[in-house]
Amino acid sequence: MPLFSKASRPGSALLAATLSLIALAAGCGSDDDSSQASPAGTTSTTAEVTVPISATTVQLTRPGDEPREVIQRRQAEDVMQQVRLTTGAEVFQRIDDQPVQDFSSPEITVPLTAVVTRPTDDADGATALDLTLGDVTSPDQRLGSALEATMGSGAGFTVDSTGAITALRLRPAAEAQDIARSAIEQAFYQAVYRMIAFPAEPVGVGAQWTIHQKVMSGIALDQTTVATLTARDGNRLTIDYTVDQKPQSPIWQLPGEAGTLNVDRYIMQGAGTMTVDLGLPLPVAGTVTVSGEQQYSDPDGATLLRQTTSNRVQWVS
Template identity: 25%
Template structure:
């Protein structure tokens, strides 16, 4: 049975948020306190609000149920390559383009009739300079540097939807950085390719509604999928996702409004957790009130993810 792969396409949005904090460091923004306590988590993964999957069109025959089909102990390595271009409407700041790479290893820790539990260990992220000043680049690299060694434990049901999530942050990570890293991981796991529980065939379409947290702000996500290929060797889907951020206080300031749209493709391979190849393109903007002044940030992100 083809494997329904957890999708990490919108992880880029969380990384852009980290870089936006660096780009806006001339404004009055919160700073990390090295003596602040580290964000810690318990042994049991925390439950998350379930995604709502609605089948729109079952597709052509032959049809089948697409479900996670992996063995306990299976291990694989994945790499995210993404390039973000960010423009901040503040003091005539020029656009900033930053390429980065984030590696991680996934291990299937447990398999039951109801779902699977996966342990994800992130490696050292690399960040190229792009248009960042040296101090801002150093700040971005330091923030993403805490990702190295971070472990996430994520539970999925058989359809590929996230049911629980827990993140372990290093003891030396400031609390503010710990929360940023939790946002990075939560975006990656929350935007999984959740397949319908019904039988589907090529041409099938379905919608997935979910909610995630980014920087302490609630984000509603609606993704529309179309199955373009389904064989014993794997599957391929196209996806379009929209995100809308609720107003409220966040790590970067008070969010007034924010939204983004992503389009992409995911090709899964039987026996793999991660996508053999996934590509996406995202455009969005966010307006944040910092120190009594509103700052609008627009961003474009291209991403390529591979697993072996």
């Protein structure tokens, strides 16, 4: 049965699809659902939840200039870093000839204190980071008010020696409301899938490599990142990179057996720059913006849903 029957437009099935697409539009997501939904206005669980992150594969395409060496993120135990993560997403959606709707996610800024709790030379070469959130803010008045109760919330990354994040841990404060918790979760998801992993081979300035990763964002996406090492000063590296996402299938199976949509058009592309210090666990600077257009239709082609989206991730020390 088509998702959009004549009887259901613009009824509950269409609304469900619209809401599902909002989650898709931010451009990044988790492989697993990290939390259980709660009624609006209630507080979130304080239990720590670990979200696995899909694996990356890295292929070196150009080794760069001499001298070359294998780049590895190696931090000593108890190394501390303070950095601010800012994210935001614009989502504009139109169903058939109806007015355009704005489902944008307000920008939020998350001050982070990161501490290395397990250094790279332990165990399997992975680094464990504990993250403590400071005073999270947003220019959106309603969200900004809700974020006040999140101070002291925790999170964590597991990072392999290439710089790829393999797990995300979330630990909300007891008083955190769902609107604030969801905004922080989405900020971390966006940041995780914009990280840069390094190749296993020795590289020098001018090196270029390709990173492949599966991204679950309501719809399964193949993400290709092309990174270029543009500068190096000791442990400080600057990388320019582009991001391109493509759906794995032209048919989107909606959650909860709600039906299917045809993926008529899907473009998500962007570019950014990241600066890392190999002695510190998180980027010291960087900005990346990914934007695009999507169009979906029900199987009989009677209803069209169009989106224009843009999301931005910024790191500032």
